[in-house]
Amino acid sequence: MDQxxxxxxxxxxxxxxxxxxLYIEEDERIFAPYRDRPIRLLEIGVQNGGSLEIWSKYFYxxxxxxxxxxxxxxxxxxxxxxxxxxxxxxxxxxxxxxxxLQKTDAFDIIIDDGSHKSSDIIRSFxxxxxxxKCDGTYLVEDLHCSYWQNFEGGLHNPYSAISFFKRxxxxxxxxHWRNGKSLVSLLAEFESKFxxxxxxxxxxxxxxxxxxxxxxxxxxxxxxxxxLGKRIIAGNEEVVTNDAKTQQHSFIQxxxxxxxxxxxxxxxxLIKHNDQLAKTIASLQAQIAExxxxxxxxxxxxxxxxxxxxxxxxxxxxxxxxxxxxxTRPLRKISKKFKGGKNA
Numbered sequence: 001m002d003q004x005x006x007x008x009x010x011x012x013x014x015x016x017x018x019x020x021x022l023y024i025e026e027d028e029r030i031f032a033p034y035r036d037r038p039i040r041l042l043e044i045g046v047q048n049g050g051s052l053e054i055w056s057k058y059f060y061x062x063x064x065x066x067x068x069x070x071x072x073x074x075x076x077x078x079x080x081x082x083x084x085x086x087x088x089x090x091x092x093x094x095x096x097x098x099x100x101l102q103k104t105d106a107f108d109i110i111i112d113d114g115s116h117k118s119s120d121i122i123r124s125f126x127x128x129x130x131x132x133k134c135d136g137t138y139l140v141e142d143l144h145c146s147y148w149q150n151f152e153g154g155l156h157n158p159y160s161a162i163s164f165f166k167r168x169x170x171x172x173x174x175x176h177w178r179n180g181k182s183l184v185s186l187l188a189e190f191e192s193k194f195x196x197x198x199x200x201x202x203x204x205x206x207x208x209x210x211x212x213x214x215x216x217x218x219x220x221x222x223x224x225x226x227x228l229g230k231r232i233i234a235g236n237e238e239v240v241t242n243d244a245k246t247q248q249h250s251f252i253q254x255x256x257x258x259x260x261x262x263x264x265x266x267x268x269x270l271i272k273h274n275d276q277l278a279k280t281i282a283s284l285q286a287q288i289a290e291x292x293x294x295x296x297x298x299x300x301x302x303x304x305x306x307x308x309x310x311x312x313x314x315x316x317x318x319x320x321x322x323x324x325x326x327x328t329r330p331l332r333k334i335s336k337k338f339k340g341g342k343n344a
Contacts, residue, residue, distance in 0.1 A: 008057050017050025040064045042107045044091050045114035049077045056081045064104050092123045106131055110138045116145035118152040121161040126196035138218040165216045169209045175227055
């Protein structure tokens with residue numbers, strides 16, 4: 001029989017790790033569906049490396065278990081399990097991100113147990129959520145730090161990590177906004193403050209946001225699985241309501257049943273189309289910028305040539321007005337006549 005996480009922690013004799021009891025219980029529930037799979041896991045924050053050893057035992061079929069930590073001492077960590085590897089550096093720096101993605105370009109599980117600072121947590125989510133596979137799980141630990149000022153938090157701090165993840169709960173319900181705004185518009189303040197970027201298509205894949213004491217669990221599924229879909233009505237007896245069967249294609253908005261067309265369910269396709277248009281516009285803008293650079297370069301060349309012509313004209317004017325030019329004028333006339341007579 002497979003050992004539970006509690007048993008693995010109790011029996012662990014390797015590198016030190018520590019977890020709150022609640023985390024272990026919730027991890028068992030959250031990660032049980034992945035246990036037999038050939039998963040790829042990224043853990044942000046390694047410390048002594050004990051958790052990586054625990055994960056290698058729990059996910060016995062895992063393909064890769066990657067840890068990233070900013071502490072240079074983590075370079076000294078050695079593991080007998082070849083599936084475990086360490087990347088040392090700031091996980092939010094582009095060169096470190098590239099080192100991680102060289103090991104694998106997609107993850108089934110991402111665990112953020114890093115600095116616990118709100119800015120780091122939000123930046124990491126923006127950077128790595130796009131590399132989480134659909135049906136993957138993104139877990140953020142120790143969110144109690146989001147309520148502490150020395151971790152860039154506070155109960156009413158609008159830029160804390162907990163405030164950010166609360167905002168994502170509205171994205172889960174994007175289907176019902178009906179205000180014409182994009183998903184990324186909801187996160188514009190965070191994008192500006194932390195110099196990060198989101199895309200509508202990535203955000204559409206957020207299936208659920210779950211909060212537990214000090215934990216946030218974000219589940220990722222394909223966008224089409226995140227809609228209410230058609231309203232299912234069963235049974236034949238209708239005593240209280242009227243024409244319930246006609247509500248087969250409706251949803252509840254503000255406690256009122258609103259009938260919608262099947263075409264309204266193509267909202268994700270429209271957003272995808274808008275996303276493609278945005279990319280096309282960006283490509284065209286890049287081409288325009290390139291052409292403008294070429295025009296500027298040609299204009300500079302023309303300007304340089306004009307300056308050279310002006311210099312030559314000045315030199316010719318000086319030469320033709322010189323004494324030597326006047327003295328040799330008769331000789332030039334004789335030479336010209338001689339050439340003309342010779343040709344005749």
